[in-house]
Amino acid sequence: MHRIPVKNYNLPRFDDEDVIKSWNWFMSFMSEQAWQKRKAVIEEKITVKFRASQPFSEPLTEGTLLVIKDDVIGWYLYLIDMLINEPHKYEYFQGARIVPIFKRFGIDLELLKNIDGINKRINDLLKKRKSEADALLFEILTALLWTKNGYQVAFIPEEMEKKTPDIIAEKEGRTWNIECKRQTKTSNYSYKETAKRQKMISYISKTLIERNILLDIIFHIELETLPDTFLRDILEQKLKLAIPGKIVSNNKVDIDLKFVDMLAIKKHLEINSVKYNSPMLNELIGKKTVDNKGFTCAVYANFFRVGDGEVNNLYISDIANAYGVYWSCDSEKALWAKARDIKNQLHKAMQQFNSKETAVIHVGMETYDGPEVESTRNSKIKQTIERISPEQTNLRWIFCHFFQAYSKPDQAWVFDETVSTMSAYLKPKPLLRVNSMIVPEDCDTLDEVSHWDRPLP
Numbered sequence: 001m002h003r004i005p006v007k008n009y010n011l012p013r014f015d016d017e018d019v020i021k022s023w024n025w026f027m028s029f030m031s032e033q034a035w036q037k038r039k040a041v042i043e044e045k046i047t048v049k050f051r052a053s054q055p056f057s058e059p060l061t062e063g064t065l066l067v068i069k070d071d072v073i074g075w076y077l078y079l080i081d082m083l084i085n086e087p088h089k090y091e092y093f094q095g096a097r098i099v100p101i102f103k104r105f106g107i108d109l110e111l112l113k114n115i116d117g118i119n120k121r122i123n124d125l126l127k128k129r130k131s132e133a134d135a136l137l138f139e140i141l142t143a144l145l146w147t148k149n150g151y152q153v154a155f156i157p158e159e160m161e162k163k164t165p166d167i168i169a170e171k172e173g174r175t176w177n178i179e180c181k182r183q184t185k186t187s188n189y190s191y192k193e194t195a196k197r198q199k200m201i202s203y204i205s206k207t208l209i210e211r212n213i214l215l216d217i218i219f220h221i222e223l224e225t226l227p228d229t230f231l232r233d234i235l236e237q238k239l240k241l242a243i244p245g246k247i248v249s250n251n252k253v254d255i256d257l258k259f260v261d262m263l264a265i266k267k268h269l270e271i272n273s274v275k276y277n278s279p280m281l282n283e284l285i286g287k288k289t290v291d292n293k294g295f296t297c298a299v300y301a302n303f304f305r306v307g308d309g310e311v312n313n314l315y316i317s318d319i320a321n322a323y324g325v326y327w328s329c330d331s332e333k334a335l336w337a338k339a340r341d342i343k344n345q346l347h348k349a350m351q352q353f354n355s356k357e358t359a360v361i362h363v364g365m366e367t368y369d370g371p372e373v374e375s376t377r378n379s380k381i382k383q384t385i386e387r388i389s390p391e392q393t394n395l396r397w398i399f400c401h402f403f404q405a406y407s408k409p410d411q412a413w414v415f416d417e418t419v420s421t422m423s424a425y426l427k428p429k430p431l432l433r434v435n436s437m438i439v440p441e442d443c444d445t446l447d448e449v450s451h452w453d454r455p456l457p
Contacts, residue, residue, distance in 0.1 A: 002304040009306045011087045018106030019099060023080045025109060026102075029122050035077075042068055042078050043311045073125050073133035083412070088306040089313050092278055096405040096413035097185075097366075101137055104144070104438045111147050117155030118143070138182040138364045139166050141437040146178070149432045165352045165359070176396075176431075179352045181345035182364040189337040190369060194294060196223040197327055201296055203232035207239045208323035209298055212260040214286065216293075219253050219329040222337075226252070260285055260322045269318055276303070276314040280409040285324040290406045290414075290456050292370035297324040330372065338369045339377035342400065343384045350393050360397045360431070367404045367418075371452040374402070378420075385422055397431055398422045402450070403438065406457055415439060416451035 014020075027035060045068050068075050076098045082090040083099065105112055112118060118140070125136045139155070147153045151169040156177075158164065167178040200223070201208075208215070217231075227233070235255070238247045248255040265284045268274070274281050276299075283289050285297045300321040306313050329335075342363045353359040367374050385398060400420040407413055417439040423431075434441045 003308075004304060004306050006086075006088055006307040009088060011306075014084050014087060016103065016106075018109075019080065019102045020084055020106070021109055022102045022106035023077070023084060025105075025113075026077060026122065026126070029119075029126050038071065038074050039078060039081065042071070042074055043309070046312065047310045069131055071130045073130050073136075076133055076137075082312075086307070089311055091312055092275075092407040092412065096407040096415070097403075099413050100405065100415040100438050101141065104141065107440075108144055108148060112140070112144050115143050115147055115153050115155070117157070120157075121155050134185070134364075135180070135182045138362075139180045141364075142178060142180045142362045143167050145432065145434070145437050146176075148434055151176075163352045165349075174358070176358055176360050177353060178360045178362065179349040180362045180364070181342075181349050183340060183342075183345065183366070185366050186368065187338050187340050189334075193223050193329065193334070193338075196226075196228075197294060198296065199228045200226070200231045201325055203229055204235055204239060205298060205323065207236075208325070209300060209321045211239065211242050212262055212321055212323065213239065213242060214258040214260050214324045215326065216256040216258075217253060217325060217327040218255075219327070219334075220331055221252050221329075222331050222334050223329060258287075260324060261287065262319070262322070265319050265322065269316070273304075274316045276316055277312075278409075279407045281316070282324075283409055285322050286326065288326075289408050291326065292368070292452075292456070293326045293328045295324065295326055297322065328370070335372050335376050338373045339380055340365070341377070341380040341384055343380075346384065346388070346398070350395060353394065359393065359395045360399070361395065362399045362401065364401045364403065364437075367402050367416075367452050374450065374452045381420075396424050397428075399432075399435065401437055402452075404451060408457065414457045416457075418450045418452075 030038075075094075079091060079095045079098050080102055083095060121136065121140060125133065129136060143153050143155060146167070146169045151171045153167060153169045156164050156166060156168055165177040165179040167180070169176045169178060207213075219226075234248055234253075238257075242257065242259075244257055244259065246254065247257045261284075268284060274284065279289070281299075282295060282297065285299070286295055299316065299319050301316045302318040304315055304317055306315055342365070345363050346361060349361045349363075350359070365377075381400065388395065398421070400422075402418040402420070404416045405413055406415075415438060417436050419435040419437075421431075421435065
């Protein structure tokens with residue numbers, strides 16, 4: 001495998017002082033020796049061996065968290081470390097989820113440092129609760145949000161004998177007890193659906209790559225009801241003919257066929273190299289910058305590595321063949337299964353309060369399944385909240401935070417946030433002047449329009 005020394009590869013230096021500042025602060029909670037040892041373990045787990053006999057088909061993003069689930073915060077810190085210090089090894093898609101959080105921490109770092117109990121929370125995150133990174137980072141973001149709104153905020157120490165909320169906030173003689181609940185990034189249903197889709201594609205991948213085919217597949221029934229060979233069975237002859245246009249349309253699936261623009265890719269590669277598993281490679285093959293649909297691609301290419309080792313440092317100098325497959329499923333059963341309610345989060349949160357406390361709940365969710373799923377989820381959430389009796393629970397406010405990150409060829413990350421608030425008061429006075437946790441309050445957004453209902457970035 002040909003290698004290019006890092007010093008000979010022209011990579012822009014990351015210079016966002018807010019991100020660098022917050023990352024340095026987090027790293028101050030452990031020794032350099034401890035971090036290097038931790039980093040070595042992570043790199044051993046994500047090392048990708050080159051296989052010259054076949055094109056790559058499973059992106060690093062599909063498996064990384066599964067193999068380092070015991071140290072999720074370590075992986076997140078590793079992403080920031082790579083972005084700052086070794087950008088040739090940076091992972092774009094997962095980094096786009098994490099960098100904006102550290103950006104927010106850096107902007108408000110002095111406020112963050114002054115929150116009562118913050119040092120213990122960070123220590124617990126880094127050493128005792130490493131696998132709970134999403135939940136604890138969400139707690140920290142919540143505490144910072146209330147602090148920015150002028151409240152005196154403190155983390156409540158956990159007690160073995162009884163359940164307690166996460167945060168207490170005081171302002172103008174009123175005390176609010178706050179519980180934070182964070183959904184996992186993706187539903188189990190979506191993971192299973194993705195695995196099923198990859199199996200289906202594996203039966204036709206050889207034909208797809210030989211003919212440089214780009215497919216757009218919309219399933220109308222749940223994928224689990226179909227055999228693994230479904231795509232091969234209906235496409236085998238059609239792919240050999242490879243006639244552009246709609247090649248299948250029935251009550252189970254619609255499939256459109258195009259060709260990958262190999263000429264445009266080769267022109268791009270005449271003056272640029274492209275990182276494998278990057279937004280640029282996806283755009284070159286799929287002809288779209290970002291999309292809410294799932295996307296699978298593979299290439300026969302000339303590869304080289306930048307720097308030492310085999311850790312996410314694989315680049316492409318030329319491509320001989322490529323294929324891409326966009327896919328989605330508009331089955332009502334599938335949409336319903338992927339539209340996760342907040343019922344479990346609310347139930348668990350309400351157990352943390354006693355009847356005398358004035359309670360507030362923040363729930364965090366990510367929105368990667370598209371507007372149809374989010375519309376269905378909103379209906380579920382509305383029905384769930386309507387069943388709550390705030391008089392019995394003393395629950396006064398619920399804040400739902402919806403997050404989505406994108407990575408584009410010309411931007412390391414784009415981040416969207418929508419906040420939905422619900423109150424038990426008939427004429428509620430806004431509890432928080434600023435509601436968004438991550439997106440800057442002066443960001444140009446369309447009022448009352450959820451980000452999944454706006455055009456993609």
